[in-house]
Amino acid sequence: MRVLLVENDKMIGSAVRDHVSSSGHAVDWAEDLRTARDLQAVASYELVLLDLGLPDGSGLDLLREMRRRGDAAAVLILSARDQIASRIEGLNAGADDYLTKPFDLAELRARVSAVSRRYLSQPSPERRIGPLGIDSANRKVTRDGETLALSAREWAVLERLARSPGAIVAKSEIEDALYAFGAEVESNTVEVYVLRLRKKIGREMIATVRGMGYQLVGNGG
Template sequence: MRILLVEDDALLGDGIHAGLKLADHAVDWVRDGEAARLALLDHPYDACVLDLGLPKRDGLSVLKDLRNRGSRLPVLILTARDASADKVAGLDAGADDYLTKPFDLQELLARLRALLRRAAGEAKPTLEHGGVVLEPAAKQVSFNGQNVLLSAREFALLEDLLRHKNHIRTRAQLEESLYAWGEETGSNTVEVYVHHLRKKFGADFIRTVRGLGYQLGDAN
């Protein structure tokens, strides 16, 4: 999943960025509110981790602008502002969750998983389709009860398709989900990972929709 991190503290931001990447997320990190506003206009993120006390534009302003454009992007506010009034203001401005500093990285990751789960309309903590079960928290995948080893990119692509299993995903959308700024994308990268997943889960597990992209096949 691709996440926008908005944090102006260099040391804290570096730690969060590293932790999100270790959890196999593609992460773009910006350090001021105006850069966040522009990034949210230009890129389709799966979630945003948003500080409030930012240079150039306050985090609440960024959030209100996002919601005024009709975006339903999951937003987790991460801030040192721990007063009840600040929490109420953040949630009423459109935040989906509110976490105060200092915080535990594992809690941040768990809250992000919950936001992504709700955004996909999933109640269960696992993603399932056609005998495939993906556990985001444990980073494990099984097929018909047997564990399957996947690379980080294969896992990320599978998770994206499972979270959008009722939609066709274009190659560009999948690339946006898999790669952060500055990461190289090969001309046939998505096709290669789709091929790998088909070898592991069956040729019909992912179907190609000619001229449009990819979608999970019918669940048996």
């Protein structure tokens, strides 16, 4: 797995790089946003470890750029700011997870491994579930060959359901997939996105199991 590390502190940077690369991943290290952009122009990464306090801007800017251009790489934010506010801001910008300094290197490695596992467990780029084709790498969904346009949240819900097709997924699990943790939602967001998803991929594709959760029906075969 290719990992891009964006971190200006030399001590932390080298420690993280050594640790992650010793886990068997290829790590490129950029000390500022400019270098990070240059590296991303010539190589693609499955995971970005992102510091927020950089000399030439905020890491969140890079994250937003990535998401805007459709880069689906996993992003793990490393930041000294432990306030809930910046945490939520990062997650809203499309980060997958958040580690506050000082963090345990073993914990970092565990999260990196989790991302790695996610990618390894999907050998085939496109996954077929009934009439649906789900392309995780490109965040694309097709139904009967036609490409569907899903919003970010809609995609998140679908991907969570597709992770274990046929399984009943609790609402709280979907919520976790949408907001990671730290953020709080006070209304029926999940229900609304399930509704919108159903309108796009077909009502019959998602079954409600009252009191338990939702279920992506594998059409039964």
